[in-house]
Amino acid sequence: MCDYSNDATMGGYPERNPKGPWKPPYILMVERGECSFVQKVRNAQKVGAAGVIIADDRCKCFHADKCTPDNEDEECEAREPLMADDGSGADITIPSFLMFKQDADPVKAELKKNHMVRLEMAWARLNPHQRVEYELWDVVDDPRTRAFAEEFKPAALALAEHARFTPHLVVFDGISTGCHPGEYDEIQEDDMMEEVMEEVCTDMCTNQGRYCAAPPDAEDSQITGRDIVRESLRRECIWYLYGHDNGIGEEWWNYVATFNKRCNNDNYFNNLDCIQDAMKVANVNPDEVTDCEQQTGGYEEDKENLLLQLQMDLIKISGVIILPAAFVNKEELRGGIDFATVFVAVCAGFTTGAEPEICTQCGSCVSEELECVNSGGRCPSLKIEKAVSSHVFVLTLAVTVVILGSVGFLLYFRSQQQMKNQVRGMVAEYMPVGGMKSQGDTNNLFEYDDNDNQIS
Secondary structure, three states, X not given: OOOOOHHHHHOOOOOOOOOOOOOOOOEEEXXXXXXXXXXXXXXXXXXXXXXEXXXXXXXXXXXXXXXXXXXXXXXXXXXXXXXXXXXOHHHOOOOEEEEOHHHHHHHHHHHHOOOOOOOOOOOOOOOHHHOEEEEEEEOOOOHHHHHHHHHOHHHHHXXXXXXXXXXXXXXXXXXXXXXXXXXXXXXXXXXXXXXXXXXXXXXXXXXXXXXXXXXXXOOOXXXXXXXXXXXXXXXXXXXXXXXXXXXXXXXXXXXXXXXHHHOOOOOOOOOHHHHHHXXXXXXXXXXXXXXXXXXXXXXXXXXXXXXXXXXXXXXXXXXXXXXXXXXXXXXXXXXXXXXXXXXXXXXXXXXXXXXXXXXXXXXOOOOOHHHHHHOOOOXXXXXXXXXXXXXXXXXXHHHHHHHHHHHHHHHHHHHHHHHHHHHHHHHHHHHHHHOOOOOOOOOOOOOEOOOOOEOO
């Protein structure tokens, strides 16, 4: 499955007679090795597989008593291989699991005997206390998440206390990369390179080289990695002050959206007036944020900053490899970080019956989740186009009833008049015969009224 080919569907086990392509849906088992997990699963998807089982080919040391290696000289593997997206798996829509060697070997043996094997792939989300937890791992200058930060605020507020959000602003360890003073001599061989390294690290890092960030990709950008670290600390403080306790953080969402709109450019990224103005718009107290920055360790002195150090420690144990990344109930979401992906995943994380109202209203609004949330829970596809107000509808209905009633009355009145005219015609035709005084005189005809009085 490393090289995609339509001919690949003609091989494998169980054998078919005559050999023909596998008939979907089926779960495809492939052996580990030779190429990445992503490439294997993508190729399996192309040939029609509904799911993929990666059969491990190495025994794990913690399974030494259960697993038999293929070769006696083969050493066990200390850790599980990490089945993670390498950044190119956004087009993959089928699930894939890794099966340990001691579990996969019996399945492979049955398949090679041309026996069909039935497998079930099942997974579930954790639902701690019926409150979903979702996290975003990001860097402040990532253009891919700017729209998300602005769009998801209404959903975060609508989810309210039913969900808990936690943002993580990622910085990297300057000490391990040689940017901290005293580390230059260990990684550089001459004074010139040491000076270059010191200059680069000064632009990228705070706290004398402890916490660093890469500058934006644009070559002509005036924003430095140091600026990004400072903004990361600022946002961490705003979340700590306004969002940590309730897990909603309306002020944090407001600040991020306002900063991205007004200050996230070369001219104003590090402009204190623009930053404080964004805080005021978001109802954030600038003095409280400054106090938080200093009390946690600041960004100038050669000492740890508690908030930055916490984020750096958390990412080491989180399993995050590629940024940006989103987690729901400790499970990483696949694909891009957009409103629909995160909103649907959060709503799917609730236990049955515990979903907040916004999820029941907009969860089934496929491809229109954002519009539904922004309209207060009304799915656009269910709206009546060009709808009118209630009083206009009632007035229109009343006028219609009056008009139809009038037309009906006129038709009834006309039909009655026609009927009377017909009766009168018939009476006028036969009256002279019944009104003769002398039945023997047919030439002397007179008209009489209803009382037999002669008229003429």
